[in-house]
Every structure is written in structure tokens, then in C-alpha cells.
Amino acid sequence: MSEVLLQQIEKLAAEAKAKSTQLRKGETMVEVDQTQLKNFVKRLVKETLARHLSTITGLDLGQNIGIIYHFWHERNTIHVKTTVPKEKPTAFSIVDIVPGAILYEMEIHDMFDVEFIGNPWMDRKLLLPDTWPKDLPPPLLKTSKPAEIRKRLGLEVERK
Amino acid sequence: MSEEQGKTSRKEESAGLMKYSAENLVPFGPIHPALKEPEYFKLVLEGEKIVEVIPRIGYVHRGLEKAAESRPWVQNMYMFERTCGICSFVHSLTYGQAVEGLTIYEVPRRAKFIRTIVAELERIHSHLLWVGLMGHWAGFETLFMWVWRDREVVLDLVEAISGNRVHKSMNAFCGVRKDMPSGMEDRIVERMKFLADRANYYKQIVDTEETMLERTEGLGKISPDTAEELCAVGPMARYVGLRRDIRLNDPYAAYDEVPFDIVTRSEGDVHALLKLRLDEMIVSANIVSYAVQHLPDGPIRVKIPPVIPAGEHSSHSEAPRGEIFYYVKSSGGRTPERVKSRQPTMANLPTALEILKGQTIADVPVVLTAIDPCFGCMDRMSFLDIESNRQWTWFGEELRQYGLNYYFPGRAKKR
Numbered sequence: 094m095s096e097v098l099l100q101q102i103e104k105l106a107a108e109a110k111a112k113s114t115q116l117r118k119g120e121t122m123v124e125v126d127q128t129q130l131k132n133f134v135k136r137l138v139k140e141t142l143a144r145h146l147s148t149i150t151g152l153d154l155g156q157n158i159g160i161i162y163h164f165w166h167e168r169n170t171i172h173v174k175t176t177v178p179k180e181k182p183t184a185f186s187i188v189d190i191v192p193g194a195i196l197y198e199m200e201i202h203d204m205f206d207v208e209f210i211g212n213p214w215m216d217r218k219l220l221l222p223d224t225w226p227k228d229l230p231p232p233l234l235k236t237s238k239p240a241e242i243r244k245r246l247g248l249e250v251e252r253k
Numbered sequence: 254m255s256e257e258q259g260k261t262s263r264k265e266e267s268a269g270l271m272k273y274s275a276e277n278l279v280p281f282g283p284i285h286p287a288l289k290e291p292e293y294f295k296l297v298l299e300g301e302k303i304v305e306v307i308p309r310i311g312y313v314h315r316g317l318e319k320a321a322e323s324r325p326w327v328q329n330m331y332m333f334e335r336t337c338g339i340c341s342f343v344h345s346l347t348y349g350q351a352v353e354g355l356t357i358y359e360v361p362r363r364a365k366f367i368r369t370i371v372a373e374l375e376r377i378h379s380h381l382l383w384v385g386l387m388g389h390w391a392g393f394e395t396l397f398m399w400v401w402r403d404r405e406v407v408l409d410l411v412e413a414i415s416g417n418r419v420h421k422s423m424n425a426f427c428g429v430r431k432d433m434p435s436g437m438e439d440r441i442v443e444r445m446k447f448l449a450d451r452a453n454y455y456k457q458i459v460d461t462e463e464t465m466l467e468r469t470e471g472l473g474k475i476s477p478d479t480a481e482e483l484c485a486v487g488p489m490a491r492y493v494g495l496r497r498d499i500r501l502n503d504p505y506a507a508y509d510e511v512p513f514d515i516v517t518r519s520e521g522d523v524h525a526l527l528k529l530r531l532d533e534m535i536v537s538a539n540i541v542s543y544a545v546q547h548l549p550d551g552p553i554r555v556k557i558p559p560v561i562p563a564g565e566h567s568s569h570s571e572a573p574r575g576e577i578f579y580y581v582k583s584s585g586g587r588t589p590e591r592v593k594s595r596q597p598t599m600a601n602l603p604t605a606l607e608i609l610k611g612q613t614i615a616d617v618p619v620v621l622t623a624i625d626p627c628f629g630c631m632d633r634m635s636f637l638d639i640e641s642n643r644q645w646t647w648f649g650e651e652l653r654q655y656g657l658n659y660y661f662p663g664r665a666k667k668r
Contacts (some may be wrong), residue, residue: 116565117354145497146484147569147578148595163567163580168503170567193484193603196308197595203311204318220311232319239319 095119095169101141102171109133122172130175131185134162137173138190142166149197151205153235158182158205162194177207186211206231222246294609294621301613306606310599321592326352326561331422333579333594338419339382342375343572345424348592350505351568351579353427355561363551364428365507370441370544371414371423372506372570373537377448378407379573380530380537383622384455387527390618391468392657396458403451406444413437428554433545441545445538452534459527467660469524473608473620477521485604486597487575489624492529493521499571506570510547513540523623560587572597574624598624615659 102121106113109132111125125133138144143166152159157176164171177184186209188195198209199219209215218225221232229245230237243249293312297305317336321329330352334345346368353360360368381404388396408418415421415431423429459465477493490497498515500508516532518525563585569578575597582591605624612620 120566122565144481147567147576148580148593148600150580150591150593152582152591161580163578165503165569170569172565172567191484192482193600196599196602217309218311219309220314222311232316235322239316239323 095167098141098143098166098169102137102143105133105136105140108136116172119168120170120172122174124174127175127177127184130173131187131190134173134187135190137164137171143169143171144191146191146194146197149194149201151201151207151233153205153233158207160184160201160207162187182207184209188212204231204233296609296614296617298614301615303609303612303614303617306609308602308606310602318592318594321589323588325559325587326589327426327559329589329592330424330426333592334420334422334424336594336596339379340375340572340574340577341419342371342421342423343570343577344594345422346372346506347568347570347577347579348581348594349424349426350570351566351581352561352583354566354568355564355581355583356427356557358427358555358557360427361552361555362507362549363432364553366510366544366548367429367433367553368424369507369511370433370541370548371411371421371429373541373544374407374411374414375421376537376573377534377541378404378411380534381407383530383573384527387469387619387622388465390622390653390656391465392653392661393462393464396455396462396465399451400455403448406448410441410444425554426557428552430554432553433548438545438548442542445542449535449538452531452538456528456531459524459531464661465527466524468616468619469527470522472523472612472616473526473623474521475604475608479607480604483603483607484600485575486600487571487573488526488529488533489575489601489604491515491517492526494519497576499569499576503569505568507544511540511543513543523619526623560585561589574598575601613659615656618653618656 099121102123103113105111106123106125109125109129111123111129111133113121113123116122123133143164145165147163147165147170150159150161150163152161154176156179158179159174159176162173162175164173175184182205184207186194186198188198188209188211195212195214196219198212199214199217201207202209202212202215203219203221224246226245229242232242293309295307295309296303297307317332320332324332330345330348333348334341336344381400385397385400385404388394388400411421412418413434414437415423423431459469475493477495480490480493481495485493485495486497494517496502496515496517499505500513501515513536516529516536518529561583563583565580565582567578567580569576571577577597578593578595580591580593581589584590601624605621608623609617609620
């Protein structure tokens with residue numbers, strides 16, 4: 094079972110000109126270009142059994158922001174990784190392919206300020222307070238400091 | 254702003270309201286963070302019927318993922334255990350598994366069995382808690398009292414094994430911190446038999462008791478395809494017949510050595526969820542009994558260095574509410590580069606929003622409880638009737654009374 098799935102994924106990755114690496118047994122990382130991502134996820138969900146999306150992770154990679162989609166089936170985990178530039182972080186939403194991804198995309202929108210084109214709920218916040226200042230960097234970037242956030246939000250506790 | 258512009262913006266505003274002209278917008282929550290976990294739902298109503306639900310969470314977001322980046326690997330394990338006050342053990346277990354995957358060390362077999370025992374005890378306790386609350390919201394207080402009494406049996410066992418009732422702090426990297434106390438096998442097996450008997454009895458009750466039948470049968474229906482598309486996990490996937498359980502699909506701890514089968518149901522309503530969770534308790538009780546009787550000898554822990562090699566790894570396991578997922582990335586230092594944690598309620602929220610559509614206000618507490626969320630959202634509800642501009646607020650108890658009156662008008666009057 095797992096052999097078939099791995100072959101399918103390698104075939105899909107080759108067709109999307111993506112780099113596929115076996116991290117360890119049962120764990121594959123596929124690095125897909127942002128333009129190819131939507132097509133790749135669509136084929137992954139429609140043509141293979143790995144249709145359950147566990148979550149989407151955002152990563153601060155210095156110049157870029159990494160977005161990893163974690164899919165799994167039985168004993169195989171497939172991480173689909175893509176990057177978007179930090180200056181203009183826009184990505185394509187996969188909500189029309191995997192409707193369950195809507196909240197995960199909103200979470201990354203809150204925490205990394207990545208705009209997902211096609212997600213209908215990009216205009217509202219999910220986790221951050223509505224009063225979050227616009228000029229404050231998104232909280233999960235390495236450059237944003239918890240002390241500064243606390244100060245700006247008026248959460249600083251005076252120590253005696 | 255010129256007069257012309259003012260007119261257009263007012264026009265747009267009224268057009269926005271027109272969208273909901275025949276419908277009411279009901280803000281649902283948020284609530285008292287000190288007591289329960291708050292969530293906020295904006296319910297769009299058409300008379301009594303819910304047509305759309307808009308979620309807003311994050312009222313108790315504590316920034317654990319950010320905090321993890323500045324703390325040592327070991328410290329994070331006990332911090333992530335404090336994510337939840339019900340299923341705490343499974344958080345540290347999954348985080349631990351993700352980190353262990355980056356090292357070359359193996360978890361000893363005895364430690365795997367102890368992890369399985371504690372995880373299953375936690376599942377029984379969580380499911381009992383849920384069944385009790387379900388009884389409370391449906392208006393069957395006796396069930397609540399009985400079930401929570403039985404829950405003490407599990408909590409006592411957990412306390413005897415780990416020293417704590419809720420935050421067990423049993424896990425360590427590549428092992429567990431405490432060994433099983435000796436001479437407890439018979440006691441655990443006997444208690445597990447008692448709990449399985451009770452679960453069987455409760456199954457009989459929920460099948461015959463009118464209150465439960467009326468409040469739960471045929472409620473919260475969803476098709477298996479929709480549940481799969483919305484990435485439902487745990488009991489919310491199994492109650493429509495999807496065989497999705499990490500214990501079986503991708504065994505961790507000692508689940509590949511313990512004989513068991515998962516429970517699925519096909520009815521796909523809240524009543525099926527009740528019976529599913531009660532059945533799961535029996536399965537868990539059997540797993541605990543088996544694991545205790547077949548506990549292997551050997552070390553319980555391997556000490557590992559505080560620096561974790563560079564790399565990335567993910568791990569998932571089956572919490573009482575469904576799949577818990579952790580992703581860790583290490584750059585070879587004493588602190589993680591990134592930790593991502595995803596809780597089952599977050600994964601089940603899209604499914605909950607879907608099944609709430611088409612329900613009445615009176616059913617909101619029962620349907621929302623059905624996904625086993627953190628019930629904070631029911632603390633207070635305020636209502637806004639757009640047509641008459643009337644606004645009112647209900648507290649959780651008033652909402653519960655409304656639900657009870659809706660279903661059992663005569664009985665409520667008697668009280």
C-alpha cells in the first residue's frame with residue numbers, strides 16, 4: 094500500500110517539477126513552487142488516498158515564509174512545502190479543493206500575515222485581537238519580540 | 254465627506270443589512286475565560302433556524318508556539334502539556350514523539366506500555382466528562398451525577414499512577430518519568446471491569462430514556478463525504494462511518510502490540526456519538542486491562558542529551574477528541590526553531606459549523622457539545638433582532654432552560 098502511494102507521489106512531484114525527499118521511513122517532503130502548488134494538491138487529493146489534511150504550518154525562513162501542508166494516509170505523512178517572499182506574502186488558497194483548510198489558512202494569515210487568494214474569510218481575524226495594531230509585525234515572525242507586543246497591546250505587567 | 258458620498262455609504266450599509274433582512278444575527282459568546290474555554294459564534298438565523306455560523310476563536314490564545322521558541326526542549330514538553338486541562342497527557346506524548354523522531358534513541362518497550370495505559374485512562378476520563386455534560390445540556394441531570402461519580406474512579410487511578418489528577422507530567426523524552434506502582438494490576442483490572450459495566454448500563458439508558466432520545470436522535474446529521482472533505486477527526490469522523498483513528502491507522506506507543514478494534518457507527522447523529530463514545534470507553538478499558546497484565550519488564554527511560562539534532566519531524570496521535578498533530582523543526586540548538594501544535598477541536602470546527610446549519614437555537618447547546626469542544630461558548634449569548642433592533646442577552650443557564658422548555662414544556666412548568 095505504502096509503496097504504491099510513494100510511487101504516486103513521486104510521479105506527481107516529477108510532473109510538477111517538485112523536489113521530493115524521503116525524510117525518514119513513512120515521511121516524505123515535497124517542495125513545490127507556489128505556482129504549481131494548487132495543481133499539485135488537487136491531484137494529490139483527487140488521485141491518491143492521502144486526502145486528509147492535518148494542518149498547515151507557517152515557518153519563518155529568513156527571506157521567505159514557508160508554508161507546509163501536512164497530509165497523511167495510514168503510515169505515510171506527506172509534507173507539501175512551498176515558500177512565499179516576505180515582502181509580498183501572497184499564496185493561493187486551497188479552500189476550494191480542501192474545504193477543511195479554511196481555519197488553518199486564517200491562522201497563518203493572523204500569525205504570518207500571508208494573504209491567501211481565494212479564501213473567503215481573509216477579511217477577518219481568527220486568533221489575534223481585533224485591536225491588533227497594523228504596524229506591529231505579525232507575532233510568529235522571528236523579528237517580533239513578545240515584550241514589544243505586550244507593551245503595544247498594553248499588557249505589560251509592572252513588577253514590584 | 255460630501256453629502257453624495259455619505260448617501261452612497263449609507264446605501265451600501267443598508268444593502269449589507271438587507272442581506273440579512275429576513276434573518277437575525279445572533280452573537281454567541283465569547284465568555285468568561287476564567288471558567289471555561291471561550292469561543293465565539295455569530296449565528297445568522299432565519300426565524301428559529303440557523304443558516305450560517307461564523308466562528309471567532311482566540312480569546313485564550315496564549316502564544317505557546319512563540320513561547321516554545323525561547324524555551325529548552327524539555328521545558329516545552331511540560332508547557333505543551335498545559336495546553337488542555339482534560340487531555341493533557343496526549344499533548345506531551347505527541348510533542349515527545351515528534352522530538353524523539355529527530356534523535357537516534359528508542360523508547361523502551363515498558364515505557365511505551367505505560368504511555369498507552371495513561372493515554373487510555375485519560376480517554377476514559379474525557380469521554381465520561383463528555384457524557385455527563387451531554388446529560389446536563391439535554392436536561393438529564395441524573396446521568397450527569399452518575400457519570401461524574403464514575404469519573405472519580407479513573408481520576409483516582411491516574412492519581413495513584415502519576416501523582417496528579419489532571420496534569421500528569423508522566424512523559425519524558427524517550428520514556429516516562431515514573432514507573433507503574435507495583436501491586437496495582439488487580440485493582441486496575443477490577444476498576445476497568447466496573448467502568449466497562451457502567452458504560453454498558455449507560456448505553457442501555459441512552460437507548461431507552463426518553464429525554465436523551467428526544468434531544469439527540471436525528472440531530473447533527475452530516476454525510477461521510479462532507480466530513481472527509483472538512484477533515485473531521487476522531488469521534489466526529491467515526492460517527493459517520495469513516496475508519497479514522499491514529500491508534501489503528503498509524504500505531505504509536507504500544508498500540509501495535511495490543512489487540513483492539515476501533516468503533517464506528519453509521520447513523521451519523523448525536524445519539525450515535527453518545528453510543529460511540531460509550532463503546533470507545535469499553536474498548537479503552539479492555540486496552541488498559543490488557544496492557545497492565547502484559548506489562549513488559551525493563552527500563553522505563555533512556556536519557557538523551559539536551560541538544561536535539563537539526564531536522565524536521567511531525568507526529569500525530571489520537572486524543573480523546575481526535576487527531577493531535579505536532580510539527581517540530583530543530584536547527585541543532587537547545588531550543589526549537591519552530592513548534593506547531595494543532596488540537597482536535599480546531600480540526601473539527603469546520604464540521605461543527607456545517608452541522609449547526611439547519612438546527613434551531615434550542616439545539617445549539619446539544620449540537621455544539623456533541624463535538625466535545627471546550628464549552629465556554631455557552632456561557633452567554635446575546636441576541637440581535639435586526640428588524641426591530643431589539644437586543645437581549647441570555648446566560649448559559651437561560652439558554653439551557655430555553656432548550657428544555659422548547660422540548661419539554663410541561664415538565665419545565667412543573668419545576
